[in-house]
């Protein structure tokens with residue numbers, strides 16, 4: 001143990017015991033096993049995708065102890081659900097140095113979640129195709145969408161779109177700048193044996209899409225809005241922090257009578273309190289009200305000092 005500054009076997013065992021009942025009772029195949037400070041391992045996150053470990057080092061001390069961590073994960077693996085032989089993928093993301101992919105190989109697999117299936121690509125890039133912190137919100141999307149006209153802005157690989165269609169959406173419009181992500185979304189629809197004809201893919205800037213639909217007077221029953229914190233597009237740069245109120249107003253203008261919209265934002269720059277204040281102000285003069293912040297899934301365990309400012313802020317507006 002001389003070279004290992006962290007007691008990984010004990011910390012990983014604790015992390016698993018904290019999640020075990022939740023994961024096994026709900027048959028969750030992909031979950032966060034270690035969430036940094038919340039698990040007493042500041043600077044380390046480990047996601048588990050049905051037998052494959054995806055580790056991100058945010059601190060040098062963990063990276064330096066990679067061999068010890070690898071051993072401890074191999075020892076833990078037989079206790080976890082998933083394939084017989086573990087796979088390991090490693091990333092570095094030290095402050096100010098950007099993301100570094102340390103892998104030579106990658107794998108593609110299917111993750112099942114609440115009766116849905118998603119293609120994930122592990123080791124290829126930092127983006128696996130499935131945001132694990134949105135698991136319960138995808139479930140919510142399924143419940144909200146029966147017989148509804150749904151819009152999914154910044155849709156990525158279509159987590160909310162698949163859930164909405166599976167929940168019986170009449171039609172779903174998915175908007176993203178990336179053609180590759182929209183192709184991935186289409187593969188996710190196929191995986192779930194969902195009809196492509198109720199799904200409309202729009203490869204374009206979400207702001208431009210909003211403008212054109214407002215000009216046409218289009219209305220949706222449910223809107224999902226999950227923007228990145230910063231985006232560059234032909235239409236100009238946008239920072240969610242600065243442009244959040246405008247974005248919320250544009251979306252609320254697209255809602256039909258009795259419509260709802262789901263909003264989420266992944267940033268620690270905007271406190272939860274400020275996030276809710278911005279929404280309240282943006283919705284002033286409309287009949288829409290912001291619900292409480294939706295909780296993060298249990299596996300995204302936070303340290304007590306992080307509870308007031310969870311990284312993912314999400315709420316339902318209706």
Ligand SMILES: C[S@@+](CC[C@H](N)C(=O)[O-])C[C@H]1O[C@@H](n2cnc3c(N)ncnc32)[C@H](O)[C@@H]1O
Pocket residue numbers: 129130131134154155156157158159160175176177178181204205206207226227228230231232233
């Ligand atoms: C946070 S991800 C959305 C995740 C998705 N809601 C989910 O739960 O899987 C942000 C997405 O926004 C897309 N994006 C970034 N800027 C955009 C823009 N200006 N217009 C449309 N899409 C954009 C990115 O390609 C990326 O897929």
